[in-house]
Amino acid sequence: MTTQQNKTTEQAIHIGSSCACFAVRKMTRAVTQLYDHHLSEAGLRITQFTLMNAISGFGQVPVYVLAEELVMDRTTLTRNLKPLIKAGLVDSIPDEKDARVRNLSLTPEGAKRLRTATPHWERAQAEFVEKVGEKSWAEVSQGISLIDRALSNGPRPSDRLIATG
Amino acid sequence: MTTQQNKTTEQAIHIGSSCACFAVRKMTRAVTQLYDHHLSEAGLRITQFTLMNAISGFGQVPVYVLAEELVMDRTTLTRNLKPLIKAGLVDSIPDEKDARVRNLSLTPEGAKRLRTATPHWERAQAEFVEKVGEKSWAEVSQGISLIDRALSNGPRPSDRLIATG
DNA sequence: CAAATATAGATGCATATACATTTATTTCAA
């Protein structure tokens, strides 16, 4: 049994160091914390900043479109929106044409908060790029795009826009 | 105000496509789903598989050591262990020397489940590497290691081991 | 047009994540 036990242990260690999912999750924890620490000064998390920034970019956008754009489960998006709506930063208004749809937009207070938070995001991004190195990040960033394309089941809306242009 | 509005919108779009944290979080969602879909056949999630695999590698390990090893907040680890302990896959035994410490180990059932799940992990990993490309993943993997080192506040235990050898 | 199907959003459930704090214990220093 000793041999069997040793083999199992070695296999375990091997998986730990090679598992792609563990690697990306671990990295994401570290990156998220860096951004969250900066944005906490503005009372937002990076996930919330991302959401508000995307909504701001659209001006007005249905939940399902935003979910597609962010490659996020619709139900996840619904939940993530809840604290922002409750805090009065985001409005969720029923669509006039389609009663199933709700359109999201920033409230004036939401737009203000986004402006206040942006310098903190910039500092987080700057610290990240400074620590990792601009060149290294550019390479990893390309790799991430590649992974996104490899794992998605078809072109995203944004990709279509680019492909069309 | 129209000019101001347009400027804000363009800035919003720019942040969305360049934010390192959004990029890594989006990728992690996709990768996690791939692994989770495979491992669901064994009744585990990739996070649980990772935990059990690490515990198996140690044989017996205190919570705080495992947290360091996985670069995970101790409280996060405590919570993630709860369903595994409840399911009888992991044992949490008080240390004999230090009453504050709890040592984790796989139960026989846990070891069995880990063995059952491993082929599913292998299929997930194989599908990932096949889709992304072995060479591309090797490059991204190096980049991830680089980011880990850049964001950590010092060498991890495993790094020390390698550096010593 | 009415029934079947599809879509948008919300909810129930379960887990993942981390900060602030609490509790128990150990270590260290006066």
Added chain:
DNA sequence: TTGAAATAAATGTATATGCATCTATATTTG
């Protein structure tokens, strides 16, 4: 040796994530 400081784990609180399912509405089909 005792009292302060440090450490390990757990808990309170809040958000992040996604599957299965439900409800309401819209679209398609017979």
